[in-house]
Amino acid sequence: MNLKSALVLASLIAGAAHAQVTVTDPWIRATVPQQKATGFFVQLRSATDSKLVAASSPITPVVEVHEMAMQDNVMKMRQIPAVELPAGKTVELKPGGYHVMLMDLKEQVKAGDTVPVTLVFEGKDGKRQSMEVKAPVRPLGTNGDKPAADAHKH
Amino acid sequence: MLLTTAFAAAFGLSACDKATDLPKFKGTDLTGSNYGRGFKLLDPAGQTRTLDDFKGKVVMLFFGFTQCPDVCPTALVRAAAVKQQLGAKGDQLQVIFITVDPERDTPEVLKAYTAAFDPTFLGLYSDLLTTAATAKEFKAFYAKVPTGSSYTMDHSSFTYVFDKQGHLRIALRHQQPDADFLSDARALIEQN
Numbered sequence: 001m002n003l004k005s006a007l008v009l010a011s012l013i014a015g016a017a018h019a020q021v022t023v024t025d026p027w028i029r030a031t032v033p034q035q036k037a038t039g040f041f042v043q044l045r046s047a048t049d050s051k052l053v054a055a056s057s058p059i060t061p062v063v064e065v066h067e068m069a070m071q072d073n074v075m076k077m078r079q080i081p082a083v084e085l086p087a088g089k090t091v092e093l094k095p096g097g098y099h100v101m102l103m104d105l106k107e108q109v110k111a112g113d114t115v116p117v118t119l120v121f122e123g124k125d126g127k128r129q130s131m132e133v134k135a136p137v138r139p140l141g142t143n144g145d146k147p148a149a150d151a152h153k154h
Numbered sequence: 155m156l157l158t159t160a161f162a163a164a165f166g167l168s169a170c171d172k173a174t175d176l177p178k179f180k181g182t183d184l185t186g187s188n189y190g191r192g193f194k195l196l197d198p199a200g201q202t203r204t205l206d207d208f209k210g211k212v213v214m215l216f217f218g219f220t221q222c223p224d225v226c227p228t229a230l231v232r233a234a235a236v237k238q239q240l241g242a243k244g245d246q247l248q249v250i251f252i253t254v255d256p257e258r259d260t261p262e263v264l265k266a267y268t269a270a271f272d273p274t275f276l277g278l279y280s281d282l283l284t285t286a287a288t289a290k291e292f293k294a295f296y297a298k299v300p301t302g303s304s305y306t307m308d309h310s311s312f313t314y315v316f317d318k319q320g321h322l323r324i325a326l327r328h329q330q331p332d333a334d335f336l337s338d339a340r341a342l343i344e345q346n
Contacts, residue, residue: 029223029227030270032220032263032266032267032269032270033262033263033266034260034262034263034266035220035221035263035266035267036221036258036304037221037223037304038221038223039223039224062302062303062304064301064302066301066306068224068225070311070328070329073310073311073312073327073328074295074308074309074310074311075222075224075225075308075309075310075311075328076299076308077222077224077299077301077306077308078299078301078306079301079302095223095224095225095227095228096224096228099223099224101223101301103221103302103303103304104303104304139270140227140267140270140271141227141230141231141234141270141271141272142227142231143228143231143232
């Protein structure tokens with residue numbers, strides 16, 4: 001098989017694969033009454049090259065994907081169009097990096113509740129796939145560690 | 155036997171009263187700097203608070219806003235852990251959170267927010283002009299940045315630590331390990 005055929009074949013195989021994304025340890029930080037925004041964090045691993053392009057939730061219409069960057073000790077948070085998910089790599093949305101912002105909240109998000117968040121992924125072929133995730137709400141004063149006994153850190 | 159003891163006594167180092175015993179800080183030593191001299195802000199009850207109110211305690215202070223999902227909760231969680239780890243000496247630590255976003259961080263929100271981390275933590279605010287002047291006094295940066303249909307705040311992420319006499323002594327960077335914060339708080343608490 002020559003190179004050209006091999007490439008065509010490879011792209012066909014890649015295109016046929018749906019973006020298969022494994023979602024681990026989703027959680028949302030609780031809010032105090034009248035607080036208008038909070039963050040959703042999760043670990044994502046995609047079987048193929050894809051990206052997280054959008055998110056939504058029934059608790060608010062305003063949901064954005066953000067990146068936090070520290071520049072000269074100044075914290076900067078910016079909305080980003082996508083989070084790259086290279087094939088087979090675990091990408092963490094966690095304090096200090098990426099997160100999904102849930103903004104313009106109308107109600108308090110309480111620790112112990114579960115909030116549905118729909119994540120939208122886009123594969124290399126441009127095809128989009130949605131996944132609904134049930135995110136438990138952890139107390140505001142949490143450092144992000146899983147409350148269960150099996151918290152193993154990488 | 156007596157002679158040996160006398161020798162030991164004569165040359166024994168007494169760690170207590172060394173005049174030159176300056177504590178080593180993990181954060182940047184700001185001793186003697188001419189900024190961060192104080193503040194005059196409002197607490198959630200509407201009372202004016204200044205740095206002088208906290209003389210006798212070590213004050214740990216940072217700027218932030220409650221819509222911050224990341225740096226601010228992390229800093230407050232860390233401060234709560236420091237207080238806890240100090241045990242009984244934790245009573246000599248006062249943690250203060252100054253909002254750079256008074257438009258959204260109303261007194262009610264501030265009060266509930268800091269209390270979620272520790273009941274002794276204090277949220278302070280003021281009008282936009284005073285907030286700007288306060289940040290300037292600390293050489294702290296912040297800016298309102300639009301995002302989607304709302305806005306976020308860029309802000310300096312230093313923790314400023316004052317000694318019991320109300321002098322600014324240390325600035326810790328957000329990325330420094332938790333142990334550094336405990337170490338520096340303890341150093342200033344144990345200083346006379």
